[in-house]
Each structure stands twice: as structure tokens, then as C-alpha cells.
Amino acid sequence: MPHRQPAAGPRTFGTATRGETVPTVPPASTETAADVTALLERGRTLATPVLRAAVDRLAPPMDTVAAYHFGWIDAAGNPAAGDGGKAVRPALAVLSAEVTGSAPETGVPGAVAVELVHNFSLLHDDLMDGDEQRRHRDTVWKVHGPAQAILVGDALFALANEVLLELGSVEAGRATRRLTTATRALIDGQAQDISYEHRDRVSVEECLEMEGNKTGALLACASSIGAVLGGADDATADALERYGYHLGLAFQAVDDLLGIWGDPEATGKQTWSDLRQRKKSLPVVAALAAGGPASERLGEILAADAKSSDFENFSEEEFAARAALIEEAGGREWTAEEARRQHTIAVGALDAVTMPDRVRAAFAALADFVVVRKR
Amino acid sequence: MPHRQPAAGPRTFGTATRGETVPTVPPASTETAADVTALLERGRTLATPVLRAAVDRLAPPMDTVAAYHFGWIDAAGNPAAGDGGKAVRPALAVLSAEVTGSAPETGVPGAVAVELVHNFSLLHDDLMDGDEQRRHRDTVWKVHGPAQAILVGDALFALANEVLLELGSVEAGRATRRLTTATRALIDGQAQDISYEHRDRVSVEECLEMEGNKTGALLACASSIGAVLGGADDATADALERYGYHLGLAFQAVDDLLGIWGDPEATGKQTWSDLRQRKKSLPVVAALAAGGPASERLGEILAADAKSSDFENFSEEEFAARAALIEEAGGREWTAEEARRQHTIAVGALDAVTMPDRVRAAFAALADFVVVRKR
Numbered sequence: 216m217p218h219r220q221p222a223a224g225p226r227t228f229g230t231a232t233r234g235e236t237v238p239t240v241p242p243a244s245t246e247t248a249a250d251v252t253a254l255l256e257r258g259r260t261l262a263t264p265v266l267r268a269a270v271d272r273l274a275p276p277m278d279t280v281a282a283y284h285f286g287w288i289d290a291a292g293n294p295a296a297g298d299g300g301k302a303v304r305p306a307l308a309v310l311s312a313e314v315t316g317s318a319p320e321t322g323v324p325g326a327v328a329v330e331l332v333h334n335f336s337l338l339h340d341d342l343m344d345g346d347e348q349r350r351h352r353d354t355v356w357k358v359h360g361p362a363q364a365i366l367v368g369d370a371l372f373a374l375a376n377e378v379l380l381e382l383g384s385v386e387a388g389r390a391t392r393r394l395t396t397a398t399r400a401l402i403d404g405q406a407q408d409i410s411y412e413h414r415d416r417v418s419v420e421e422c423l424e425m426e427g428n429k430t431g432a433l434l435a436c437a438s439s440i441g442a443v444l445g446g447a448d449d450a451t452a453d454a455l456e457r458y459g460y461h462l463g464l465a466f467q468a469v470d471d472l473l474g475i476w477g478d479p480e481a482t483g484k485q486t487w488s489d490l491r492q493r494k495k496s497l498p499v500v501a502a503l504a505a506g507g508p509a510s511e512r513l514g515e516i517l518a519a520d521a522k523s524s525d526f527e528n529f530s531e532e533e534f535a536a537r538a539a540l541i542e543e544a545g546g547r548e549w550t551a552e553e554a555r556r557q558h559t560i561a562v563g564a565l566d567a568v569t570m571p572d573r574v575r576a577a578f579a580a581l582a583d584f585v586v587v588r589k590r
Numbered sequence: 591m592p593h594r595q596p597a598a599g600p601r602t603f604g605t606a607t608r609g610e611t612v613p614t615v616p617p618a619s620t621e622t623a624a625d626v627t628a629l630l631e632r633g634r635t636l637a638t639p640v641l642r643a644a645v646d647r648l649a650p651p652m653d654t655v656a657a658y659h660f661g662w663i664d665a666a667g668n669p670a671a672g673d674g675g676k677a678v679r680p681a682l683a684v685l686s687a688e689v690t691g692s693a694p695e696t697g698v699p700g701a702v703a704v705e706l707v708h709n710f711s712l713l714h715d716d717l718m719d720g721d722e723q724r725r726h727r728d729t730v731w732k733v734h735g736p737a738q739a740i741l742v743g744d745a746l747f748a749l750a751n752e753v754l755l756e757l758g759s760v761e762a763g764r765a766t767r768r769l770t771t772a773t774r775a776l777i778d779g780q781a782q783d784i785s786y787e788h789r790d791r792v793s794v795e796e797c798l799e800m801e802g803n804k805t806g807a808l809l810a811c812a813s814s815i816g817a818v819l820g821g822a823d824d825a826t827a828d829a830l831e832r833y834g835y836h837l838g839l840a841f842q843a844v845d846d847l848l849g850i851w852g853d854p855e856a857t858g859k860q861t862w863s864d865l866r867q868r869k870k871s872l873p874v875v876a877a878l879a880a881g882g883p884a885s886e887r888l889g890e891i892l893a894a895d896a897k898s899s900d901f902e903n904f905s906e907e908e909f910a911a912r913a914a915l916i917e918e919a920g921g922r923e924w925t926a927e928e929a930r931r932q933h934t935i936a937v938g939a940l941d942a943v944t945m946p947d948r949v950r951a952a953f954a955a956l957a958d959f960v961v962v963r964k965r
Contacts, residue, residue, distance in 0.1 A: 274778045276785070339744060343737040362718040365740060366781055369714060372744070373773045376751060380767035388763030392755035398748045403649045406741055410651070 251584040254577055258306030261319060262326040269327055269378050273370050280359045280367045284338060286350065290358050300350070303466075303585060304329050304437040310577050311455055312441030314570045322441025324378050324387075328394055329437045331375035336401050336433075338368035343409065351483045372398070382444075390443045393452065397436035404428025415518065417495045419504050423464065426497070430470075431463030438462065438578075450567075457564035458578065465557035466585045468550050471496035473590070475538055476547070481590040487534035493521065497553065502546025509543035516540065558586045626959040629952055633681030636694060637701040644702055644753050648745050655734045655742045659713060661725065665733050675725070678841075678960060679704050679812035685952050686830055687816030689945040697816025699753050700765055704812045706750035707769060711776050711808075713743035718784065726858045747773070757819075765818045768827065772811035779803025790893065792870045794879050798839065801872070805845075806838030813837065813953075825942075832939035833953065840932035841960045843925050846871040848965070850913055851922070856965040862909035868896065872928065877921025884918035891915065933961045 270281045282288045286297030305326040312322030340346075341354040342364045348354060356364035379391045407425040411417045438459030439452045447455075473482050474489030474496055482488070489496050503514055516537060520526055541547060561582050565575055645656045657663045661672030680701040687697030715721075716729040717739045723729065731739035754766045782800040786792045813834030814827045822830075848857050849864030849871055857863070864871050878889055891912060895901055916922060936957050940950055 274781055277777075277781055335744075339740050343740055361736075362784055365714050365718055366777060366784070369710075369743075369747070370774070370777045370781075372747060373770055373777060376766065376770040377774060380763065380770055383763075383767075385760060385763070388755060388758075388760070388766070391751065391763070391766065392758075395748055395751040395755055399745070399752060402652075402741060402745045402748060406649055406652055406745075409737055409741070 250577060250580050254306045254310065254581060255302050257319065258309050258326060259302040261309050261323050262305035262330065265323050266327045266330055269331065269374055277367050277370050280355060280363045281371065283358060284334060284355050284367065290353065303581065304333065304434065306581060307437045307459065308441045310441065310574060311439055312445045313574045314442045314451065314455065314568060315445030315447045317445035321445045324382055325390055325440030325444050328375040328379045329433060329440060331371045331378065332394060332398050333433055335368045335371040338364050340405055386444050386446055390440050393440065393443060394436055397432040400428040400432035411495055416503065417500050419500050422495065422497055422500045426467040427460065427464055430467040431460040434463035434466065435459035454564055454567040458561045461557045461561035461564065462582055462585055465554045465561060468497055468554035468557060469586055469588065471498055472547065472550055475541065478589060486531065487538060490534050490537055497550045498541050498546035501549040502541040502544035505545045507544060509540050513540040513544055554586050558582055625952060625955050629681045629685065629956060630677050632694065633684050633701060634677040636684050636698050637680035637705065640698055641702045641705055644706065644749055652742050652745050655730060655738045656746065658733060659709060659730045659742065661727065665728065678956065679708065679809065681956060682812045682834065683816045685816065685949060686813055687820045688949045689817045689826065689830065689943060690820030690822045692820035696820045699757055700815030700819050703750040703754045703769055704808060704815060706746045706753065707773050708808055710743045710746040713739050715780055761819050761821055765815050768815065768818060769811055772807040775803040775807035786870055791878065792875050794875050797870065797872055797875045801842040802835065802839055805842040806835040809838035809841065810834035829939055829942040833936045836932045836936035836939065837957050837960055840929045840936060843872055843929035843932060844961055844963065846873055847922065847925055850916065853964060861906065862913060865909050865912055872925045873916050873921035876924040877916040877919035880920045882919060884915050888915040888919055929961050933957055
């Protein structure tokens with residue numbers, strides 16, 4: 216992919232202040248942005264009760280551990296409001312059912328299964344990565360111990376298949392097969408993520424492949440699973456998966472921008488979060504691949520950081536200096552451009568599918584939302 | 591289940607020497623025992639190449655980690671002979687296909703999926719339980735680290751669904767649904783196992799429920815999955831599951847006997863293995879539930895052991911004394927009787943199913959093998 220390497224020098228794009236790093240999307244589809252809140256709310260309203268009923272099936276203490284993970288109760292077991300996240304996946308799953316002319320409700324078991332798989336991966340990844348916090352709260356392994364994190368993750372994965380297969384239909388079998396493919400990709404992505412941690416350099420291609428596996432594959436499944444449950448043919452499902460896959464890459468590019476330049480108030484993460492974790496995210500690998508003085512200087516600094524025993528105690532200014540170098544080398548603007556590029560491919564994939572205009576506009580609005588967000 | 595509580599005093603049964611603790615089975619079906627070697631060999635021969643091909647699909651380094659787990663390579667990556675285990679599950683899966691008049695090959699994807707789920711659970715359970723050895727070898731988390739044990743376990747679980755669902759048939763969907771139910775039970779059983787570790791007393795009923803989940807459910811699936819893939823109706827599949835479930839309970843009762851009185855040379859475990867691990871296995875819980883002087887004395891000793899800081903250094907004689915008390919309280923013979931009882935229920939469940947005499951005899955022979963074994 217040499218033609219997509221970042222330009223050597225900085226170009227004018229966006230702003231340099233933290234919290235305003237989101238790429239601009241084409242104006243045409245932003246007109247529908249007002250619908251997004253309703254679309255997200257619909258997905259959440261339809262999926263959450265079914266998700267909670269599914270989790271309630273788990274035997275104690277797994278039901279409690281899972282409820283803590285989802286934010287429905289606190290560590291002491293008391294009911295909690297819970298930050299349910301952005302709920303983009305459930306919104307996409309129920310919307311995709313409408314592609315086939317089915318009611319959005321047809322997509323609900325798919326939405327729930329996708330959420331269960333997503334949360335299975337969070338439970339296991341947090342343990343594997345040693346992450347102690349997620350969404351401003353202690354992670355499950357930190358509160359309930361590693362064994363419960365493994366066990367409840369396994370249980371959510373099994374429950375995902377159960378929720379689909381108990382429908383007993385041919386469509387449910389097809390949906391489960393696609394979900395399984397996505398889950399395998401998710402696991403491949405985590406394997407890549409772990410192996411990259413031990414390497415000095417990761418190429419832009421490797422980073423995109425990993426992000427496609429970790430984020431693209433499940434968003435692809437979310438964007439098509441309702442349609443599959445509604446009886447869509449494979450060509451339709453494949454096109455919707457393409458939309459979701461590239462939307463996932465756009466989502467992840469924005470996430471990588473927010474991981475460095477995001478507003479901690481909005482993201483719930485520390486300042487320069489990904490830099491503190493030495494994460495080889497897109498802006499970093501793009502900056503390192505760009506060449507030129509800033510890129511080379513960044514490479515030297517990060518190599519020294521990797522060996523530093525004092526890294527934990529670095530000051531705000533030291534991280535800010537690294538962020539500035541990444542930006543100077545072009546990593547920030549390349550990643551913003553990549554988000555726009557993936558957004559364009561995603562929306563373009565919808566052209567291959569016949570669907571009501573209202574549904575198409577909703578897919579476009581959700582795509583815009585993913586690229587223009589601050590958390 | 592008070593009528594199944596062990597008798598207070600010892601009855602004459604079997605022998606008291608280690609390595610000869612297996613219950614006697616009814617003579618009628620032992621005549622077919624000669625076929626068992628061929629049945630096990632057939633299952634292994636049909637399933638292993640497909641299992642290896644499935645595992646080869648995993649991305650590096652997961653393929654290597656999985657190959658180590660299965661015993662196909664050693665820790666250094668060199669090919670190894672590997673102790674493939676008894677291979678009862680593959681033998682049952684391919685045999686069950688013949689119930690429907692299908693070729694044994696029809697059951698192969700089912701055999702492979704069941705093996706993948708079984709090994710997913712071993713990888714995760716060994717990590718959760720902190721077990722460092724399995725089949726005379728270091729466990730995966732010990733050799734490749736906890737993250738790989740979690741990740742490769744997840745991958746094998748996903749692969750199990752993939753192997754079935756890629757068949758694309760209605761039968762494959764039904765088989766996957768039954769496998770999912772079994773997997774959920776497996777996870778429930780592990781949750782119970784973990785929670786029982788922290789308790790002073792476990793009832794015989796709780797122990798049987800846990801063993802039904804951990805061992806019965808997957809053997810139930812193995813005994814029916816080939817038939818399901820061959821198009822068997824639900825009543826046939828349910829009856830075969832009953833056979834497998836009770837066979838699993840018989841298997842586990844024998845395992846619990848071998849865990850205390852088994853010959854280390856044959857089992858590959860330490861002497862008094864389950865006692866060293868303070869495992870609340872059937873002979874122990876049955877002895878504690880029996881009442882009488884030996885039972886009460888055992889209860890006092892095990893309660894003191896639970897608090898002892900010197901337990902790790904106990905002598906052979908100290909463990910032998912505990913084993914003798916369990917036997918004196920009736921725990922050994924109750925467990926042997928339970929194995930026979932479950933064996934009888936298992937074989938009886940076959941009466942509900944129409945199948946060729948040859949296939950019925952093979953199911954009976956495999957049931958006998960499970961109860962009469964030394965490892």
C-alpha cells in the first residue's frame with residue numbers, strides 16, 4: 216500500500232488542539248445526522264431488554280459478574296445506571312433487518328449476539344492486556360479475579376451462539392456462521408495485537424490488518440446480521456459486511472486519533488492515553504513510516520522510550536512532545552484522511568444493495584456519526 | 591437422593607489395592623469388549639486428520655500453541671508422538687452417525703467439533719485452576735503464558751462452531767445448537783467446581799450435578815452429534831444424549847476412583863492425586879455424607895487439613911490414611927456402585943432408539959470400556 220503512505224510534510228487539516236481531532240465528512244450526508252440519536256436509541260431500546268434476559272440465564276455467580284461488566288450493577292452488587300457505550304452495533308443490526316423489508320425487531324437476536332461476542336472479547340482482552348480500567352470502572356478481572364473473567368467471557372461467547380441458534384431457522388444458522396467468522400477474526404486481531412507489542416516496528420499494513428480484524432469484522436457482522444436473519448441473500452449480506460468492515464476501519468482510525476488527542480473528559484481515558492500505553496496505533500505507525508526528519512527523530516525517541524525504566528513517570532510535557540512529533544511527521548493528518556477514505560468506501564458499498572431510501576439514509580447517517588465523534 | 595447415600599459400613603467390593611479399583615460390569619456385554627480397540631482406533635483415524643487440518647487454520651502463533659496442547663509438537667516445536675488420550679468421544683461421534691444408517695464419516699465434523707470444545711475447556715480450566723501438568727506435560731499457560739492459553743482456548747471454541755457450520759446444512763445448525771448447550775453446561779460445571787473449592791462441604795447431589803455438567807454434557811453431545819448430522823429426529827438425539835450423559839457420570843465416577851486409588855504408572859497422575867489437590871470428588875463427598883465413626887473422623891481430619899499450612903509436605907502414609915478412612919466410611923464402594931448404576935442407565939437409554947444390532951453392541955462395548963479401565 217505504498218500509495219497510501221503519509222506525505223512527508225504536514226498538511227493543513229483540522230486543528231492542533233486536543234478534543235477537536237475528528238475528520239470532516241462530506242456535507243451531503245451530514246444533513247441526516249439529526250436521525251442518529253433516534254437510531255442509536257432504537258437499537259438500545261430494542262436490544263437491551265433481550266440482552267439482559269440472556270445474561271440472566273447465566274448461573275450464579277456468572278450472572279452477577281456479567282451484570283457488573285455491562286455496568287448494570289456496581290462492584291458491591293447495587294444497581295447502577297451504567298454507561299452502555301455508543302450502541303452503534305445494535306443500531307446497525309436492527310437497521311440491517313429493514314434492508315430485507317423485515318421489522319427492525321427481526322435483527323434483535325443478531326444485535327444481542329454481536330453485543331455478547333463483543334463483550335466476551337473485552338473481558339478476555341482486558342485480562343490478557345492487563346488493563347485495569349474500562350469506561351471509568353475497574354475491569355472484571357480486577358474486581359472478580361482472572362478466573363471469573365475467563366469463565367464469564369466463555370459464557371457470553373456460548374450465549375451468543377445460543378441466542379441465535381435457538382431461533383431454529385436456516386437464517387439463524389447462516390447468521391451464526393457469519394458471527395463465527397467475525398469472532399475468529401476478532402481472535403486473530405488480538406493475537407496480532409499481542410505479537411506487535413513485542414516488536415520494535417509495525418508496518419501501516421499490519422496495523423490496518425489488525426484493526427480490520429479487531430474492529431472491522433464485528434462491525435461488518437453487526438451491519439449485516441439483521442438482514443441475514445431477515446432472509447437476505449449472500450450477495451446482499453456480503454455488501455453490507457463491506458460497509459461495516461470499512462466503517463470499522465474508519466471508526467478505529469478515529470479511535471486512534473482520540474487515543475492520542477482526545478479530550479479526557481469526553482473519552483474517559485487519560486491524556487495521551489495510547490502514548491502512555493506505548494500503543495502502536497495508526498498515527499504512530501504512519502508517522503514512523505513517513506520518513507523525513509520528524510519521523511526519524513520520533514523513531515529514535517520511541518526506541519529509547521521502549522528501553523526506559525522511567526517511562527511510567529514521564530511528564531505531560533514529554534508525552535505532548537511525542538504527540539507533536541507524530542503530528543509533525545504527518546501521522547495525525549494521515550490517520551484523519553484514512554478515516555475519511557474508509558468512510559467513503561463504506562458508504563459506497565451500500566450502492567450494491569437495493570434498500571428503501573430511508574434505510575440507506577440511516578446507514579449513511581450512522582457512518583457519519585462514527586467518523587464525527589469525540590468519544 | 592437420600593436412597594442413594596452410601597451405607598454406613600463397608601461392604602465387600604473389589605479389592606483394596608491401588609490400581610484395581612474398577613467396578614465390575616455385567617458379564618453379558620463384556621463379550622463385545624474385543625471390539626473396543628477397533629472402535630477407538632476408527633474414531634481416532636477418522637477424526638485426527640480433520641482435527642489437525644482445522645487447527646492448522648489458526649494464525650501463528652496460535653497454531654503452534656494448539657499443536658503443543660494436543661501433543662503433536664513439544665515445547666521446542668519438534669514433532670512429538672503425543673498421547674492423544676483415550677479417544678472415546680470421537681469413537682462415539684462417528685458411531686452415532688451409523689444409528690441413522692449414515693457412514694461413520696458423516697459424524698467426523700461432529701467428532702472434531704466436540705474435541706475442539708473439550709480442548710478449549712482444558713486450556714481455560716488448567717489456567718483457572720492453576721494446574722501445571724496435564725498428561726505428563728506442562729500445561730499451555732505454563733509453557734506459553736496465560737494470554738496464549740486464553741486466546742487459543744477461544745480460538746478452538748470458535749473453530750468448533752466453524753467446522754460444523756461450514757457444512758451449511760440444517761443438520762449442522764441443529765448439531766451446533768446441541769454443542770452450544772453442552773458447552774454452556776461445561777462452563778456451568780466449571781463455575782460450580784470453582785465455587786465448591788471455597789466451601790467446607792459439598793453434597794453428593796451437588797457433586798453429581800457438577801460432574802454431569804463437566805463430563806456428562808459433552809459426552810452426551812459426542813454420543814448424538816453424528817446421528818444429528820445424519821438427520822436423526824430430536825427424540826433419537828435426546829435418547830442418545832441420555833446414553834452419553836449417564837455414561838459421562840459413570841466415566842467420572844471411575845475417574846474419581848482412579849484419582850485416589852489409581853495406579854500412577856497407568857493414570858500419569860501422582861499417588862493419591864485428588865487427595866493432594868483437596869478435591870471434593872465423589873468418594874470423598876459420599877464418605878462424608880455416610881455418617882458413622884469413620885465418616886465423622888474423616889470430616890474432622892479434612893477440616894483440619896483445610897487449615898493446615900503444612901499440607902504440601904504430607905507423607906505418603908498420611909494420604910494413605912485418609913484414603914483408608916474414605917474407604918472405611920463407604921465412599922469407595924458407593925462410588926463404584928454409582929459407576930455401575932450410571933452404566934446401567936446409559937445402556938438402558940439405547941432401548942428407546944432403533945438401530946442396527948452391530949451399532950447397539952458397539953455402544954454397549956464402549957460403555958463397558960469406560961467403566962472398566964485403569965487410566
